[in-house]
Amino acid sequence: MVSRRENNTQRIAALDTGAETLGLKPGMGIADARAMHPSIEVVEADPEADRRLLESLADWCDRYTPLVALDGADGLILDITGCSHLFGGERALLDDLLSRLFHQGLEARAGLASTAGAAWAAARFHGSQVVAAGQEAALIEPLPLASLRLERETCAGLESVGLHTAGAVMQVARAPLVRRFGKKVVRRIDQALGHVEEAISPRLPVPAFSVERQLSEPVSLTGDIEKLLLLLAKGLKDDLEQRGKGAERLQLLLFRVDGAVSRITVGASRPLRDPAIIGKLFHERLSALQDDIDAGYGFDLVRLSALEVSGLDAVQSDLVGPQAPSEEDVALFADRVRARLGAESLLRPVPVASHIPEGAVRLAPFAEVPAAGRGSAAVSFVRERPIRLLRHPDPVEMVAPPALNFRWRRAVHHVVRAEGPERIAPEWWRDETATPTRDYFRVEDEDGRRYWLFREIPLPAVERSSRWFIHGLFA
Secondary structure (H helix, E strand, C coil): CEEEEECCEEEEEECCHHHHHCCCCCCCEHHHHHHHCCCCCCEECCHHHHHHHHHHHHHHHHHCCCCEEEECCCEEEECCCCCHHHHCCHHHHHHHHHHHHHHCCCCCCCEECCCHHHHHHHHHHCCCEECCCCCHHHHHCCCEHHHHCCCHHHHHHHHHCCCCEHHHHHCCCHHHHHHHHCHHHHHHHHHHHCCCCCCCCCCCCCCCEEEEEEEEEEECCHHHHHHHHHHHHHHHHHHHHHHCEEEEEEEEEEEECCCCEEEEEEEEEEEECCHHHHHHHHHHHHHHCCCCCCCCCCEEEEEEEEEEEEECCCCCCCCCCCCCCCHHHHHHHHHHHHHHHCHHHCEEEEECCCCCHHHCEEEEEHHHHHHHHCCCCCCCCCCCCCCEEEEEEEEEEECCCCCCCEEECCEEECEEEEEEEEEECCCHHHHCCCCCCEEEEEEEECCCCEEEEEEECCCCCCCCCCEEEEEEECC
């Protein structure tokens, strides 16, 4: 027996079959139950654990349909429209679902109907039943008011006027019913009978494209999974080609025999549909997650889904011969690195609309660069900039001005050539006191090394001499 606290009182939240035979009911106080049966075992409810279990069951139900929604704290709604034929019909699907749950140690009841309301009532008040289309009213009429999914207060109000069954409410004139109890009562009746469409909001986005393979013998080895993945990728390629699409985010779902589900996702910098490339991306991801994927007794269902797609036109390949690495090659390399090490492992510089050197570029994840780069109002520098910019300007000591000989990191550099100055003023529209004005010089020492130095122009309110810094290194 499971208990929960309601208004500073411990009450029964759930019962097993043995406790029901003793005459105990949900909502009864724990003190009264112990007085009747002192030997009963009571366990405190754990709503968070129940939620995690229900979500794991929702993941597992993806094997039947991608349209799975949570129904309160103890139920699931599956929209199997167009899916039942894959399992031999509606009754076969229902029997398979209940059988698998039973072997996982779960006691479940399910109802199947053409409306969500009728299926809900069949599951909770009839047990496992398939309701034929058009028989929703015959199913619901003899059931109690709770079968219409009404609140407890509404049910109590309807019973107070002599309406104890759903059929009795259905026979009452609607106008006075709505005036006294609101529109929800009528709407619930129409939803259950199919007169009003009831949308089901799935807990996870429905993939644009999916291919799957059910296995007669479960697999557990990574090599076997990768072989299945290639077969699925070929089927996905055909579907994508017919629509002129390419996948930007793919997900591999591994359904374990005992109900656990593993979701493995990879992203692509460019739309793709080549099975070989898809296989390489998932190979890297599976290698990185090898210790985290528990195959248990094996996976009996493998599914490959394209979560995000975009247009991909066919391109004529070059027949000349080997070429220099293209942008596609760089993108594939980046995608494989990100699949192995994570999305944040590879960064790329992105121009920013700022003429302050340390603020003119930011580092962004590789996949975000194409979107971030389009339409950028970045400043186009006409002057030469160093290849390496120090994270923070490093102070230097001028040895013999104005010849620009300087000491940096205990070494004296004798300047033989210098260009400048290039004055860079602060961005006054943001905060003119943030950085003082700088005069930049490109200098070369006697060993041929080139540096980017600047002289900091002190603010008028500050009485001090100019300070010198090194900000970057040229090739």
